[in-house]
Amino acid sequence: MNDLVPLITRHGYSLVFAIVLGESLGLPLPAALTLIVAGAAAASGVLYTPLVLGLGLLAMLMGDSLLFILGRHMGWALLGLLCRVSVNPETCILRSAESFYKRGKTTLLIAKFIPGVNTMAAPLAGGMKMRFLQFLRLDFAGVSLYVLAYLALGFVFRDFLKMVMREYQIAGHVLGVFLLLALTG
Numbered sequence: 707m708n709d710l711v712p713l714i715t716r717h718g719y720s721l722v723f724a725i726v727l728g729e730s731l732g733l734p735l736p737a738a739l740t741l742i743v744a745g746a747a748a749a750s751g752v753l754y755t756p757l758v759l760g761l762g763l764l765a766m767l768m769g770d771s772l773l774f775i776l777g778r779h780m781g782w783a784l785l786g787l788l789c790r791v792s793v794n795p796e797t798c799i800l801r802s803a804e805s806f807y808k809r810g811k812t813t814l815l816i817a818k819f820i821p822g823v824n825t826m827a828a829p830l831a832g833g834m835k836m837r838f839l840q841f842l843r844l845d846f847a848g849v850s851l852y853v854l855a856y857l858a859l860g861f862v863f864r865d866f867l868k869m870v871m872r873e874y875q876i877a878g879h880v881l882g883v884f885l886l887l888a889l890t891g
Contacts, residue, residue, distance in 0.1 A: 714743050718753045723761045730769025732825040738856050745860020762853040770828040770845050774838065777829025784829050811836065814844035818852035
C-alpha cells in the first residue's frame with residue numbers, strides 16, 4: 707500500500723483503470739485496495755470522485771464482459787485456465803460452479819466480494835448461455851456495489867488511512883535503522 711499511494715497520486719486515473727481491469731480479467735492485482743486508496747485520494751481532492759467511479763465501473767464491466775464472451779465460446783477450458791493460477795486449482799471450478807448453481811444469477815451481485823468466485827462468475831454465466839443483456843444488468847449491479855463500497859471506505863476513512871501510512875513509514879524507518887546497526891555492529 708505504501709507504494710500504491712504515490713503512484714495513484716501521480717497516475718491516478720490510468721492506474722485505477724488498469725488495476726481494476728487487470729483484476730477483473732483474473733490477474734492477481736489489488737483492485738479493492740486500489741479503490742480504497744483512490745477513494746481517499748478523491749476525499750483529499752487529488753482525484754475527481756465521479757471520474758474514479760466511472761473508470762472503476764467501466765474497467766470492471768469491460769473485463770467481465772470479455773470473460774463472459776470468452777466463457778460463452780471456450781466454456782470449461784477457460785475456467786480451467788483461470789483456475790490454474792488460483793490457490794487451490796482442484797476445487798476452484800467446482801466451488802465457483804457450485805456457488806453459481808446454488809444462488810443462480812444473483813451470484814453476479816455478490817461475486818466480486820468472494821475470492822475465486824469473482825473471476826469465475828462472468829465466464830460461468832457465459833458458459834451457461836445466460837443472455838448478455840441479463841448478464842450486463844446483474845453484473846452492473848454487482849460491480850456498482852463493489853466499486854462504491856471500496857471507494858466509500860477510502861473516502862470515509864481517509865484520515866485513518868493517512869495515520870496508518872504515517873505509522874507504517876515510521877516503523878519502516880525504525881526497522882531500517884535497526885538492520886543497519888545490526889549489520890554494521
